[in-house]
Amino acid sequence: MILTRLTNLRKSKRWSLQYTADRLGIAKSTYAGYESGHRRPSLEAIAQIADLFDTSTDYILGRVDHQAPQLDDDTSVPCMELTELSTLNLSVDGLSLSKEEMQQFIAFIRAKRQLEGKTT
């Protein structure tokens, strides 16, 4: 478990040990023990902590390096609406697509569908 991450998660929300412990339903000294490394949370505790801080147990444990939790969809089969995506990084032949290319593509698809609708 990476102690600094635990502390940073809490401090990024400007929460005190007391408040955090209250939210978790444990004693202040208990949660303080987690951050200091004197105590280690149980599996349930670390899951609750991950929930509270909107991150993953893997991040707290140091198994991944980004704070965002897994989203439980769109991982195996990505599913997204291109027109609603503000930032994304799609690439063709290793070269990422620019916003202009994305808009051109969207226009391309719309035009193509309109043609098909008329001819069919």
Add this chain to the structure above:
Amino acid sequence: MILTRLTNLRKSKRWSLQYTADRLGIAKSTYAGYESGHRRPSLEAIAQIADLFDTSTDYILGRVDHQAPQLDDDTSVPCMELTELSTLNLSVDGLSLSKEEMQQFIAFIRAKRQLEGKTT
């Protein structure tokens, strides 16, 4: 912790309790205790188990539903190579793109880039 997932992960590899425990460096009865629910692994243990089974601690704990681990990139900003994706579900105006449309788009981008390369 979801016990069935632990058992399924092991059985999907056709490993025995003994072999799995050996790989983890713990006693057979200890690992068996995890699967039966009589014992709960430590944080280090569950991280090692996640490594061994190529999954995430969040999956074992039941915090996410897919087995694949996080990849440490492509989470906040989706990043994928269109030509390498066999199955994906991109949509425009709510209508998902067919494979033909994807291929047309890839061809479209390639042609456009070739033109730009010549004119520029």
Add this chain to the structure above:
DNA sequence: TAAAATGTACGCGTATTGCGTAAAATGGTC
């Protein structure tokens, strides 16, 4: 059927947790 292996359950010694309590440190106000 016998033998080997796999899976399940129990008891015990010990490590470690979680809590209360209290001391140290930080931060804001005059």
Add this chain to the structure above:
DNA sequence: GACCATTTTACGCAATACGCGTACATTTTA
């Protein structure tokens, strides 16, 4: 600088439960 409230850190103890060995049940292989 002095004062006080809040926050953070550290200690000691009772109780939990972890990990292991061991033994028993079950399944598989020859």
